Amino acid sequence: MASLTNRSKVLEQTPLNFMERLYLPNIFKGMAITFSHIFKKKATISYPEEKRPFSPVFRGLHVLNRDEEGRENCTACGLCAVACPAEAITMEGAERQKNEEHLYREEKYAAKYEINMLRCIFCGLCEEACPKDAIYMSETFAPSNFTRQGFIYSKDELLIPDPTTNKEGYEAARGLREAQIKK
Ligand code: SF4
Numbered sequence: 001m002a003s004l005t006n007r008s009k010v011l012e013q014t015p016l017n018f019m020e021r022l023y024l025p026n027i028f029k030g031m032a033i034t035f036s037h038i039f040k041k042k043a044t045i046s047y048p049e050e051k052r053p054f055s056p057v058f059r060g061l062h063v064l065n066r067d068e069e070g071r072e073n074c075t076a077c078g079l080c081a082v083a084c085p086a087e088a089i090t091m092e093g094a095e096r097q098k099n100e101e102h103l104y105r106e107e108k109y110a111a112k113y114e115i116n117m118l119r120c121i122f123c124g125l126c127e128e129a130c131p132k133d134a135i136y137m138s139e140t141f142a143p144s145n146f147t148r149q150g151f152i153y154s155k156d157e158l159l160i161p162d163p164t165t166n167k168e169g170y171e172a173a174r175g176l177r178e179a180q181i182k183k
């Protein structure tokens with residue numbers, strides 16, 4: 001048969017010797033290796049009951065932030081969407097009305113804010129681009145889903161709980177990542 005290189009080798013099957021034909025020594029050898037691993041520390045964990053600690057620089061699911069008075073930080077400036085290399089972020093801005101000062105920190109806010117997690121590469125550029133500390137990446141994963149639409153996160157899903165009405169939820173969503181990075 002023609003060969004493109006001269007690196008091919010013709011392998012010949014050597015006949016098995018008596019010990020090899022018994023098979024038992026090799027079976028015991030394999031069992032010994034298996035048993036030796038029983039007493040070693042396991043490399044695997046029982047996820048989701050058990051979870052590995054995250055790296056301080058782990059970038060998880062996005063969270064839209066509020067200030068300590070519960071007002072939304074996002075001013076719909078669009079810098080995160082411009083910075084996003086995957087074009088995963090879409091938004092629509094709206095003007096804050098007179099009686100909405102307690103809802104939105106700035107005069108303009110995001111009436112619609114969506115992130116397509118199937119496009120997102122979790123690079124963190126949106127977080128870096130934001131001048132208002134309005135978006136950051138938490139320590140949680142985007143949960144699995146059966147539909148593509150389920151991976152398009154709306155503003156309601158991204159918005160952090162209001163710290164004035166749900167302090168525990170707010171603290172849990174903030175997580176430890178920010179504190180770990182500051183250390
Ligand atoms: S993490 Fe990166 S890819 Fe994902 S939305 Fe932010 S900028 Fe886009």
Ligand code: SF4
Binds near residue numbers: 130134
């Ligand atoms: S999240 Fe930040 S960068 Fe993006 S629109 Fe809102 S304020 Fe601007």
